[in-house]
Amino acid sequence: AQRVTQPEKLLSVFKGAPVELKCNYSYSGSPELFWYVQYSRQRLQLLLRHISRESIKGFTADLNKGETSFHLKKPFAQEEDSAMYYCALRHFGNEKLTFGTGTRLTIIP
C-alpha cells in the first residue's frame, strides 16, 4: 500500500539556520513525489516536485530510492518559510495524491 510518513508534526528552527523536513514513503512502483505548502491564511499550493529537480524559494528535495525518502531542505531559513508542509505521492492514472500528515515549520526570529 502507498504510504507517506512525515515523522515531525512540529519543527522550530532559528532564522538563518538550516532546515530539513523529513518525508519517507512506501510505494511498489516508481514513485513520483511532491512537496505542498500552506502558508497562514492561504490555500495549499505546490512547492516542488522531484522530477523537476528544481529549487523553489531556496528549497530543494532529492528523491532517495534506496532510503525511500524525499526530505525537503533549505540551507538558511527565513521567517517567511513558516508554514505547514505536506509531502505527497502521486497515483498514476487518476492523479490521486496520498499526503503525509504534515509538518508545521516555525522559524524563530
Next chain:
Amino acid sequence: NAGVTQTPKFRVLKTGQSMTLLCAQDMNHEYMYWYRQDPGMGLRLIHYSVGEGTTAKGEVPDGYNVSRLKKQNFLLGLESAAPSQTSVYFCASTQPSGSYNEQFFGPGTRLTVL
C-alpha cells in the same frame, strides 16, 4: 480567473442535519477531488471524479456523497452530519496530461458539527 472556489467558507451544523458543499473551478479541469484536513491526520481523500458524470471513493468516503453533474462543479453532501465530520474540507482540481499537473486547491470550508 477565480481558480477553485468553495461555498460556504464556514458552517455550523447540528448532529443529524444535512448540507452540501459546493466546489467550482473555471480552469476546465477534468479531474476534481474532495479532501478533509484534520490535525495530525494530514489531508485525506474523501471522493474524487475523473470526469463529468463520474465519481469514485477515496480513502475516507463513509458518511459522504458526491455528484459531478457539470464539469466545473463537484458537490460534497453530508446526509446526516456527525461530530466526527467536524473538519476543514478542501476541494482540488487538475488537468491530466502525460506529465503530472499540479492539483489546484480551493480556500477550504470549515465545518463544525455540534
